[in-house]
Amino acid sequence: MNYKQPLAIMKKELSGYFTTPIAYIVITVFLVVAGWFFFSTFFLYNQAELRGFFQLLPLILSFVVPAVTMRLFSEEKHSGSFEILMTLPVSARDVVLGKLLAGAAFVALMLAPTLSYAVSAALVGSLDPGPVIGGYLGALLLGLAFSAVGVFASSLTRNQIVAFIVGLLICLTLSLVDKFLFFLPAPLQSAIEYTGADFHFRNISRGIIDSRDILYFLSISAVAFIGTVRLLEERR
Amino acid sequence: MISVNNVSKYFGDFRAVNDISFVIRRGEITGLLGPNGAGKTTTLRMLTCYLPPDGGRISVGGRLVDREPLEVKRMIGYLPESAPLYGDMMVRDYLSYIGRLRGVNDDTRGLRDIAEMCGIGEVMHKNIGELSKGYRQRVGLAHAMIHDPEILILDEPTSGLDPNQIVEIRRLVKEIGKRKTVVLSTHILSEVEATCDRVIIIDHGVIVADSRTAELKSAAGGGMRLIVRAGGADSASFASGLAGVPGVKTVERLDDAEGLAAASVRGEEDVDIRPGVFAAVRDSGWALYEMTTERETLEHVFRRLTRGGDDEL
Numbered sequence: 001m002n003y004k005q006p007l008a009i010m011k012k013e014l015s016g017y018f019t020t021p022i023a024y025i026v027i028t029v030f031l032v033v034a035g036w037f038f039f040s041t042f043f044l045y046n047q048a049e050l051r052g053f054f055q056l057l058p059l060i061l062s063f064v065v066p067a068v069t070m071r072l073f074s075e076e077k078h079s080g081s082f083e084i085l086m087t088l089p090v091s092a093r094d095v096v097l098g099k100l101l102a103g104a105a106f107v108a109l110m111l112a113p114t115l116s117y118a119v120s121a122a123l124v125g126s127l128d129p130g131p132v133i134g135g136y137l138g139a140l141l142l143g144l145a146f147s148a149v150g151v152f153a154s155s156l157t158r159n160q161i162v163a164f165i166v167g168l169l170i171c172l173t174l175s176l177v178d179k180f181l182f183f184l185p186a187p188l189q190s191a192i193e194y195t196g197a198d199f200h201f202r203n204i205s206r207g208i209i210d211s212r213d214i215l216y217f218l219s220i221s222a223v224a225f226i227g228t229v230r231l232l233e234e235r236r
Numbered sequence: 237m238i239s240v241n242n243v244s245k246y247f248g249d250f251r252a253v254n255d256i257s258f259v260i261r262r263g264e265i266t267g268l269l270g271p272n273g274a275g276k277t278t279t280l281r282m283l284t285c286y287l288p289p290d291g292g293r294i295s296v297g298g299r300l301v302d303r304e305p306l307e308v309k310r311m312i313g314y315l316p317e318s319a320p321l322y323g324d325m326m327v328r329d330y331l332s333y334i335g336r337l338r339g340v341n342d343d344t345r346g347l348r349d350i351a352e353m354c355g356i357g358e359v360m361h362k363n364i365g366e367l368s369k370g371y372r373q374r375v376g377l378a379h380a381m382i383h384d385p386e387i388l389i390l391d392e393p394t395s396g397l398d399p400n401q402i403v404e405i406r407r408l409v410k411e412i413g414k415r416k417t418v419v420l421s422t423h424i425l426s427e428v429e430a431t432c433d434r435v436i437i438i439d440h441g442v443i444v445a446d447s448r449t450a451e452l453k454s455a456a457g458g459g460m461r462l463i464v465r466a467g468g469a470d471s472a473s474f475a476s477g478l479a480g481v482p483g484v485k486t487v488e489r490l491d492d493a494e495g496l497a498a499a500s501v502r503g504e505e506d507v508d509i510r511p512g513v514f515a516a517v518r519d520s521g522w523a524l525y526e527m528t529t530e531r532e533t534l535e536h537v538f539r540r541l542t543r544g545g546d547d548e549l
Contacts, residue, residue, distance in 0.1 A: 008336040080320030087284045088337050089309040
């Protein structure tokens with residue numbers, strides 16, 4: 001497999017974020033919201049931990065990641081450059097891979113400044129490293145899965161707003177599905193809970209790194225990825 | 237080099253391209269001519285593997301587009317209509333990005349040569365979005381040629397440009413066409429005459445003519461068409477006088493201007509009516525102010541080709 005083409009696309013998309021104001025706006029919004037949720041409860045709990053931050057991360061990322069990925073295909077379709085991209089000797093798989101990696105890398109860059117929360121918590125008390133490491137691993141996996149969903153949504157339409165809303169709806173459903181379980185009969189509950197991103201993220205962010213949770217996020221990413229590749233290939 | 241056999245393309249119920257066949261030989265500049273909505277862009281998009289054909293066979297350089305699309309794409313340099321390039325990228329970065337995706341060695345010399353050939357050396361450090369349309373089109377040409385392709389496909393390369401830019405782009409295309417196979421689409425007949433060796437005329441998704449450019453007019457049929465203006469004649473006798481010239485098929489009176497009688501004269505096929513018209517004017521004692529061969533417009537050619545009959549406008 002030739003890795004040069006996906007890497008070239010990823011590099012182009014990633015630097016594209018930073019030549020326009022999008023990156024700075026999205027990162028600022030994310031840090032303000034995440035920072036507020038972290039510090040507003042940090043001193044109340046009187047515990048050196050990042051639980052307040054990680055608890056709401058699936059919800060925050062449900063909004064932020066689709067905003068990051070919405071342009072990846074929609075903008076190309078809108079401006080017509082999609083036609084150039086599709087007539088270059090690059091397979092649909094490599095195009096989607098490059099764009100997905102760019103989205104996921106952006107999410108990772110966006111999470112990096114929040115490491116300072118962990119540092120500040122460690123300074124004021126004894127921080128248990130397990131949940132922090134698990135939390136960040138979970139956050140990266142969540143970022144990858146939501147990016148894949150966002151890229152899929154972006155490939156559906158030439159309208160970035162539509163791409164954002166579709167991506168948001170799918171991510172929100174994955175994040176919130178286990179909050180509505182009390183409506184359902186008991187046998188269904190655990191099955192539905194298993195499909196929720198929040199459930200798996202909670203497990204990892206407790207510091208319990210279970211292959212089932214990792215597999216869950218990778219499966220969501222793979223399904224969205226394959227769906228996007230199929231969509232591009234089936235285009236009339 | 238390119239062969240298209242019985243290819244059709246549907247969009248829902250609409251038949252955009254209807255059972256077309258043609259062959260494009262190596263080293264020719266071929267013009268795909270037709271009005272808007274005739275199916276030119278759809279045809280080019282099928283050649284470049286952007287759209288799959290619904291029936292028929294397309295082979296480029298001996299490879300079928302539906303079997304080996306990546307190989308076909310490698311042979312082709314394609315510039316879509318109105319050059320949809322990334323506006324927020326610098327010209328230089330854009331070209332090296334495309335080069336990297338094309339697997340071209342990222343050497344700056346090759347890039348500089350192409351930039352020089354396309355005349356974009358001085359805008360390499362500008363954002364594509366800030367360029368004028370003419371420059372953008374040239375960047376588009378550079379982007380299509382970065383991997384030194386055998387075949388260059390250009391969709392309406394001069395649309396939206398001013399006359400100077402049009403001349404520039406045509407010169408560039410002719411230059412490129414000396415070494416490459418070029419296919420371009422246009423709805424302007426004079427463009428085909430100026431740049432192409434061969435013309436394929438397409439209308440409503442059907443090919444209505446396919447000939448060398450030089451033979452286009454005779455293939456299209458119809459004789460010579462003159463605009464004549466003379467002083468000292470009243471328009472009725474002027475028209476009837478011209479109608480009496482041997483070889484003249486029809487005379488149409490035009491509006492008089494500046495006290496001159498004016499008429500549009502059509503001759504029969506393969507007859508040069510100019511000496512006859514001149515003699516008629518001289519013998520009647522009129523003063524000849526103007527005698528121009530009227531350019532065949534696309535309209536005339538079309539009407540003749542699609543209706544096969546008279547083309548009185």
